[in-house]
Structures are given as structure tokens and as C-alpha cells.
Amino acid sequence: MPDVHVLIVDDEEALVRSLSYALREEGMRISTASSGEAALQHPLDDIDIVLLDLGLPGIDGMATLDGLRQRSPLLPVIMISAHGDTRAAVQAVKGGATDYLTKPFELDDLLATISSTLALDVPEPITSGELAAGLQGQSAVMLALHGAVQRIARSSATRILLLGESGTGKTLVAQALHGYSSRAGSAFIEVNCAALPEQLIEAELFGSEKGAYTGAHQKRAGLVSQANGGTLFLDEIGELPLSLQAKLLHFLENGNYRAVGASQASSADVRVVAATNRDLADDVRLGRFREDLFYRLNVITLDIPALREREEDLLLLARYFAQRQALEEGVSPIRFLPDSVERLRRHRWPGNVRELKNLVERLTILLPGQGISAAMLPVQLQESVLPDNTALVLGDQLERAERELVTDALTRTAGHKGLAAQLLGISRHALKRRLQRLGIERSPER
Template sequence: MKSILIVDDEISIRQSLEGILEDEGFQTAFAATGEDAINLIQEEDPDLVLLDIWMPGIDGLETLKRIKHQRPNQLVIMMSGHGTIETAVKATRLGAYDFIEKPLSLEKVLLSIQNAMKIGQLVAENQALKEKINRDYEMIGESPAIAKLKKQIAIAAPSSGWALITGENGTGKELVARAIHSQSTRHGKPFVEVNCAAIPEELIESELFGHEKGSFTGATAARKGKFDQANGGTLFLDEIGDMSLKTQAKILRILQEHKFERVGGNRTIEVDVRVIAATNKDLEEEIKEGNFREDLYFRLNVLPFTVPPLRERKEDIPRLTKHFLQYFCSKESREIKSMEKGALESLISYNWPGNVRELKNLIERLVIMTPEHIIRMADLPHAITKGAPVKATSTNAMGEMPDSYREAKELFEKQFLLEKLKKNNWNISRTAEEIGLERSNLHRKIKTYGIEPNKA
């Protein structure tokens, strides 16, 4: 039952409201003064307060002010037989949901209470959703590398500077971006994410800047872009290293001028957006190869963050494993009570090429597929129980050692992808899921390295 605290010095009003509200299924409590009301709220935790303005001792407006100071989300409806527009406005500014004049109308009281309860439910649901989002995007770990990163975020987040987050696939670059946003002065405003690698080149300008009706085939109505949607908040450009030079030039202009035109339009739109970019590429190397604009790099790299790979923070693996176990057990309605010591040691020994995303995907699979209440060594994939992923060859096709770090990295990546594709019978979706890579990214890498089944 929903509870309502009635605060009025007139006993007839209290008795009348008691009968009406209890007939409607509400539980009621009473106070004759503002002081009593404040004390009762702490004890009774009512869902709503009906508060008279003119009372002995502190009046209703002062009582409202003190209630809101102690409990900002408390729903309060004011009542008065001597109400004025000025009093109603003041009560609303202090946080009252509604203002009802006496003599009270039964229909108006019940309608106001019903509407207030709906608002209260929405506020509670919104708060619960925010808490769930915060848990889902929590940065788990206390290793020196993560502790250093969290400290850097705490220092940089309150500023307005643009940020560039670098790190391998699956390390948690989005978590860093969300942490920066949540600790900034923009935390109550939108956080809008764009995966630059997942949007076709011909559509990315429309996605970022929006378009006007009729600007291209299929544009049946005007549409706001991501910059519009993020106005006042944060725009997260993930995988920015995959953005074309043409789009990079337009992004640079927005960062410099804070204005743009929609596709097919000529109206200039001004925005206030904090841009956070992320990439798994070495942008300095991309600049040398002519794939990334140097001026955009320096514009974005005001606040640089590097997310460490999981193999450099293995002391966090037990906590991450426990967190993912709890999360997926709750999601899948399963009960996994523990993990065998040897199984956990295997997780710690493994090199995790797919980083935290690979660990998360593995734990989800184990929660779903493990028949018992404990995860054992036998439940783990063969590669993990051996303690290391597939090793790349150390020489290129000519039998020579690579001349550069970049060449060695590409050689390893090609061999790693080849082995994983073979293991999964060349199933792209299954391979992408196993290694923690976006399907579109995997397709691009296969094309880049010229990997084909008939040549493998």
C-alpha cells in the first residue's frame, strides 16, 4: 500500500482526508505541525505528503524547504485556504509537486495524488536505471595500471578538454569514456556513442551531422545527427582511426568552430559538445602513412589516455571474473557458486588477446553451458588450459625476421586470425565473438591481410 502523510492543524481536515484516502487504498499517517511532520517523515518514509501552508510553529513553506533539504525526491502536495499565485509559485520553486486550494475538492485531491504517484514511479525507475547503467559500465580492478588510469580520469574529467583514448580491442575504452563523462560537469547531459568503423562511408556524414528532407534517396524527413543529439553533453567517437580523410576534415571544422550544416542543408547549427575519441590504431603511424590528419590528431590529443591490455593487469582477473559471474548468473537465472582454483589459475595464466571483452564473453559462455554449480578446469576451452593463445610465426613469407615492430605486429595478427578462423571453420560471426572483435572489423582485417580459405 502506498502511504500518505497528512500534515494539517485542523483535525476535521485530517479526519476527512483519512476516510477518503483509506477508501482509495492508501495507508495514512498524521501530523498537526511542521516539526512533527519532519520527524514522522524520517520514521514513516511516506510515498507522498499532503502539507498545509498555514500552521502553528513553522509554516508549510518552511516545512517544505526542510523536507526537501533532507529528502530531495520526496513528493509533496501543498494545501491552503488562503493561497495566492505568489504563494503557489514559491511552493513550486521550493519543490512542491502541486498546489491545491481549500475547500478541498475530492476529485482534484485524488487526481493530483494519482499524477504525483506516477511521477514518483518514473523518478524511481529512472534512478534504478541510472544505477544499473553505472554498474554495467563500472571499471573493475585495483591493479597499479588501473589505479593510475582512474586517477588520471578523476583529474581530467571535470575539465572541458577533448580526450583521446588508445588501447587494444576489448580493453574497455568505452568504459573510460563513460567514466570521464560521468565525472564531468556534463554528467546530467547526453552521452552519445558513434562506432565510426561500423557505419558505411556513404552514411557517416548523415549519421554525424544529420540531414534535411530530400537531401538523398530515402531521406523522407529531416533527421538530427549525433552532434545535435549530444548538444550540451559528450560525443564518443569510437574507432576514429577508421574514419575517412573527408569526414576527418569536417570533424576538425566542428571542433574548431562548434558549428556545422546538415547534409543537404545550408543552415548553420551551433553545438556545445565535448568530444572523446578512441582508437586501437597507432595514429602517429597512420599519420605517416597518410591515413589520418595530423591537425585532427593534435586537436583531439589534448587529454591522452592509454587503457592497459589485460595481460598487463592480471591481478585484476579474479575480481573481473567474480564480477562477470555475478552479472551473468543474475541475467541468466543461474547459480554458479564458485570456480575451481586450477580453473582460476588458468584464467590468470592465459594471455588474453581479446582482453577484458574476451574474458567477459568466456564467463557468459561458462555460466550458460556449465551444468554444475562450480566451474572446473574441464569446462574451460583448450587454449586457456594450455596457458597461452596460439603463437604467431616469427618470420615472414620470405623466412626473414620482421624489420619493424609494426610488421611484427601485423604478422602476429594475421597468423592469429588465420588460426582462429580455421578453428571456427571460417565462421566469421563465431570467430569475431570468440576473439572479442566487431564483425565488421574482422571482415576488414581479413580483406586487408588477404586471408582466404582456399589460400590458407
């Protein structure tokens, strides 16, 4: 494995020396840090993989792992735990580590783990790791998404909008956009615009001066400032109060902002990734979202497909989650028997990948290591199944009807996508997703 750059984070000098020597013999480059604090200060741009000890002095391995994940979500980390500390190692995998080894370990085991981890970390397509869980897949729509994510991540675009239903993996896409970019060595800051109280969200985003409002006992740096040089992910952007949308627009235009109570403006170089499961075009028409902010965000967009639009990825995801959950619980993974597989395929998955992950977690806890039959599935999966071939026939009829409606709308508007979307009563992006799903050849965008 020539030219692989490894960061070893461990306070045992003898172990670090022996590992460094052995890995250099394999053609790898080595950097070291003797504490979590040192690791979090170490430049990560050129690091390919991290070997991280759980039992560090000061900031422990779990806190260091969390800090590394914040700085570089896609950087693979192999945890090293003491003998008998397997539960902590499993917890580390849950926290984002790619794999773990227990001391003492053989050099061959370490080399094999590094090799398999780096093989799984190939950008195209993303195939493993907790970060990539919702992005796994070999379907055409997912392969296209993988390629688009990488192209956009490495571009100069600093304002990106993610569209998709709840549970499709928009947060994972945002993390991938950060991890594949030149900003990966800086912070990735996530903000859920729906979770913060309206009266506090401005201070959370832009910071505040001491005494700016009741309870502001000291100066506070905002999340925009913390994301300087990195990525700010604004989840549920459609829930942002109108009163704050103008201030966000101003920041998006020139990178300038003013902390609450501050007399002078500040600036930050931030890539902003916004996400929503709402139809922002409809919200603009209804006066719930500023039109100028919508058009400022709607320059580079990514549509995240629903799980029902990528059926060929369903079992791959189910098996992946089964393996991960089994590791976490310390049990054998569940298996889906043929009759339950049929139920999974027929389900509409309104909660998308998140719903599938939760199902696997529940079944693993209740029925560890068992073969899952259709009778063992939750009631909602039983009720969502139509008898015999009814579902297939009805699905074909619905697709034909949808295809006719979309084609008719495009014909009546001479191929103008925006007008066709208005005629159908859907957003332009919703129409785009339907065209892709139905395989309708599209003329150049108008």
C-alpha cells in the same frame, strides 16, 4: 544518510507519499515524478539516486531506465517491481539498474539498499555496477586510470582521445568521463565510426535537410546536435573516412558544422571523446588519417591497459561477472577452482575484459553453480598454457629483452621519447605503456 537527494518515479500516490515521508525522516531530500516522461524531463544534476517503478503508465520503467542511462550513465537507479515480476527486475539490472526491490518491501530493506548502492557508487575507485564492470580493479594501473578519468572529466577539456586494445573498456571510460563531468545532465551520444556506411555517416553526424539526398524525405537532426551540451563518443575513430575527417576537424576547431544540404552553419557545445585500438601515428604516416586531425585529438589522451597488464584484477573481474551472470540467469554463481585459476592467470587474454566476460557467461549457462576445474575451460585456454615453469621462465626472458631494447633506444636518443619510439618502430603511446609496465623511470616528456 543526510543530504542524499532521491528521485522517486512512481504513479502510486499513496506509496510516493509514504516513501517521501519515511525518507525525509532519515534526512534525505525528495523529488518525485509520476511518469517516465516526467522523470526524463527532471533535472538530474543534483540527484544522488533514483527509485524507479517498472510498471509506469506511458513510457514504462525499462524505457525510462534507458533514457536515464543516456542522460547520466553513472546515476544509480534502484528498480521497484511488482510481486512475482522478478524476471523483469533481473532484466532491468541487465539494462543498467544498480539493484531492485519487489513490492511490498520493508523500509529497512529500502534503506539498506540505498545505503549499499551509494557506498558502491564512490568515485574513487569505481567498484560496482554494469557501467564500471570493465573499470573494476585495485591494480596500480587501474587506480591511476580512475584518478585520471575523474580529473579529466571535471576539467575544461573538450577533446579527449582514448587508446587501448579491443575489449579493454574504452566505452566505459567514455561514459565515466561523461558521468563525472558537469555535462552529466545532458546527453551521452555514442557513434561507432566503423559501423555506419560511408555515404550516410556525414548525415548521421551533422544531420541533413529534406531532399538533401535520395531517401531524405524529411529534415533530420544529426548526432552532434543531439549531443549539444553533453558528450559525443566517437568509437573506432581510426575507421572514419578521409572524406569526412576534414569536416570533423572543422567542427573540433570551433564547434561549427553544416548539415547535409543546409545553406547555413550551426554550432554545438560538445565534449568529443574519440577512441581507437589502431596506431593513429602509423595511420598518419601511411596516409590513412589526417595529421592535423590527429594532433587536434591528441591533446588529452588516456591509455586503457590490457587485461594482461593488470593480472591482480583478473579474479576480481571473474567473480564480479559470475555474480552478475548468475543473477541474470536466476542460478547460483560459478566458482573457479585452483587449477582453473592458474589457467586463467596464464592466458594472454587477447580479447581483454570482453573475452573474460564472455567466458563467464558461457560457463554460467552451461555449468550453473558448479566449481569450474581446468578441464571444464575452453580448448583455447588449455592450449595457451605452457607446461610447468616454462611460461614463467619465458616471460622473464621476454621482459628482460624488452627492457634492454627500450633502455637502449632511450639511451641512443638521449631520452627523447618520440625518437626512441620511432627507433623501436612503435607509437609514442605504445612506448609510454611499455615504460609504465616495465617500471622504467621516465625523464620529463620530450
